[in-house]
Amino acid sequence: MDAIQKNLLEQVAGLHEIPEGAYNIRSDGQLAGRNTTANIDIISKQDKSGIDIYIKPGTTNESVHIPVILSQSGLQELVYNDFHVGENCDVTIIAGCGIHNCGTDTSKHDGVHTFYVGKNSKVRYIERHYGEGDGRGENIMNPQTVVHLEENAYMEMETTQIKGIDSTNRITRGDLKDGATLEVREKIMTHGKQYAKTDFHVELNGKDSSTNIVSRSVAKGESHQVFLAKISGNNKCAGHSECDAIIMENAHVDATPELSANNIDASLIHEAAIGKIAGDQLIKLMTLGLTEAEAEEQIINGFLK
Amino acid sequence: MDAIQKNLLEQVAGLHEIPEGAYNIRSDGQLAGRNTTANIDIISKQDKSGIDIYIKPGTTNESVHIPVILSQSGLQELVYNDFHVGENCDVTIIAGCGIHNCGTDTSKHDGVHTFYVGKNSKVRYIERHYGEGDGRGENIMNPQTVVHLEENAYMEMETTQIKGIDSTNRITRGDLKDGATLEVREKIMTHGKQYAKTDFHVELNGKDSSTNIVSRSVAKGESHQVFLAKISGNNKCAGHSECDAIIMENAHVDATPELSANNIDASLIHEAAIGKIAGDQLIKLMTLGLTEAEAEEQIINGFLK
Numbered sequence: 001m002d003a004i005q006k007n008l009l010e011q012v013a014g015l016h017e018i019p020e021g022a023y024n025i026r027s028d029g030q031l032a033g034r035n036t037t038a039n040i041d042i043i044s045k046q047d048k049s050g051i052d053i054y055i056k057p058g059t060t061n062e063s064v065h066i067p068v069i070l071s072q073s074g075l076q077e078l079v080y081n082d083f084h085v086g087e088n089c090d091v092t093i094i095a096g097c098g099i100h101n102c103g104t105d106t107s108k109h110d111g112v113h114t115f116y117v118g119k120n121s122k123v124r125y126i127e128r129h130y131g132e133g134d135g136r137g138e139n140i141m142n143p144q145t146v147v148h149l150e151e152n153a154y155m156e157m158e159t160t161q162i163k164g165i166d167s168t169n170r171i172t173r174g175d176l177k178d179g180a181t182l183e184v185r186e187k188i189m190t191h192g193k194q195y196a197k198t199d200f201h202v203e204l205n206g207k208d209s210s211t212n213i214v215s216r217s218v219a220k221g222e223s224h225q226v227f228l229a230k231i232s233g234n235n236k237c238a239g240h241s242e243c244d245a246i247i248m249e250n251a252h253v254d255a256t257p258e259l260s261a262n263n264i265d266a267s268l269i270h271e272a273a274i275g276k277i278a279g280d281q282l283i284k285l286m287t288l289g290l291t292e293a294e295a296e297e298q299i300i301n302g303f304l305k
Numbered sequence: 306m307d308a309i310q311k312n313l314l315e316q317v318a319g320l321h322e323i324p325e326g327a328y329n330i331r332s333d334g335q336l337a338g339r340n341t342t343a344n345i346d347i348i349s350k351q352d353k354s355g356i357d358i359y360i361k362p363g364t365t366n367e368s369v370h371i372p373v374i375l376s377q378s379g380l381q382e383l384v385y386n387d388f389h390v391g392e393n394c395d396v397t398i399i400a401g402c403g404i405h406n407c408g409t410d411t412s413k414h415d416g417v418h419t420f421y422v423g424k425n426s427k428v429r430y431i432e433r434h435y436g437e438g439d440g441r442g443e444n445i446m447n448p449q450t451v452v453h454l455e456e457n458a459y460m461e462m463e464t465t466q467i468k469g470i471d472s473t474n475r476i477t478r479g480d481l482k483d484g485a486t487l488e489v490r491e492k493i494m495t496h497g498k499q500y501a502k503t504d505f506h507v508e509l510n511g512k513d514s515s516t517n518i519v520s521r522s523v524a525k526g527e528s529h530q531v532f533l534a535k536i537s538g539n540n541k542c543a544g545h546s547e548c549d550a551i552i553m554e555n556a557h558v559d560a561t562p563e564l565s566a567n568n569i570d571a572s573l574i575h576e577a578a579i580g581k582i583a584g585d586q587l588i589k590l591m592t593l594g595l596t597e598a599e600a601e602e603q604i605i606n607g608f609l610k
Contacts, residue, residue: 233579245566247566247569247571248569249569250569251569252565252566252567253564253565253566254563254564254565254566255563255564255565255575256561256562256563256564257561257562257577258559258560258561259558259559259560259561259577259579260557260558260559261550261552261557261558261559261579261580262557264552264553264554264555264556264581265581266552266579266580267579267580267581268577268578268579268580269576269577269578269579270560270575270576270577271574271575271576271577272562272564272573272574272575272576273573273574274538274564274566274571274572274573274574275566275571275572275573276569276570276572
């Protein structure tokens, strides 16, 4: 693995070296490393690109890293990864995709991640997207995440797209059984002429199921962001979604949350706010000696933290 | 005018007798009374059903009543009413439609109201919809309101649909110039198998334009409500929308507000909450001696006040 690839790995997975536990590293469309453990098995799919990850019931305090890096300009791929998490697990899954594109062709990674989370299991899922490259080739990522939560399962999903993705269409679908909970925290920053669309639909089918979707985003330059989030309350359940966006320069943001209450015991709330950085916040930091640009950066970092 | 017609008039326009000021009463598709004043003229359209209302610049403290009543089962009509409000006015316009349907045919009133509000003018617009009748005929109303606000114009719009409308598709469009403000307060209650859809789109085109859209609704029985509200911020502007809905029995409510921020100085916010009446509120009123039904009625009345 060369320096570019190593840097991509660090950006998307925080990995300086080979991770502990189970992992599967995909580099330029090829398997670049895999490790399985007594409790976690990883098997390549035979019928299409991708892997099946099997986590045995009762597995706790283990992690799976499945980073994907693309350093060849113009590489385009579609990958299916399925996570089969047994009952009573407590695991962390770290996915992510880094693209280094110095060419003129479009690099593209589309990943479909499907989670089957067993009863009473807890999954922490972290996904980071990162692009770089000084070529004219575009970096495109279209991640799709499908989450099936069994009774009392809990999943926490953290997605971050901070830099260098020219176009992204992020689709997340969830269906929850009795007592299940899905927490989503999304952070997005776009600049230049980038386009980012996120589209959530969570179906609260189970009694006492709940979801909380929080999206924070910063849109700079000429970039355009679209936020869609639909929560369907089909049983006694609680749903909340929140979208806060900062716009700068000539950026556009469209936010369309949707609540669908189909049961008298469904309690659904959403909030959204779009605006620029408050002038008095900037002035406060500038009186402390920061330039306007530094003050803006401070505020954005705090907002996306 | 018979007793049924008089009661409809009272329900939709609060009129016990002939109103003061300008008015135009439409009953079963015919003109039933009209009065004009020195400042307010009302002229029937020649090319289609409807009237043009001309309000002279500088007219203040005057009102226009334009109620519509339908007491013949099966009557269906489409009416265009245009309000030409001069500059520097301060007027109140009371519209409304009441249907009494004791037959088996569908009664339907579709009205398109277009407002051209001049600079610095203030308009208070009140619209009430009411249906009754023990027949099997349906009562349908599809009001469309189009609001054009010139510089620094202010319009307050209060719409109420409390009873007896089986199906309604309410469309409201607004475009605002510099300094203009549109305030909307909507109240809806549906029951039985009723369907009510409201669809707002306000374009904040002018500098320092603003809008505030507040919808409160109660959905009972098997009824279905859909709330759409889009605010486009195309300049330095402020927009806020809020949808609060109480669901009871087997009712469904879908809320989809949309914010579109197309200017760095646009500040847009929305909030929505859907849920049933809180159990502790009910219990509190029941300990004061109310039955559960009475307690619910009290809470709903307070919510829609």
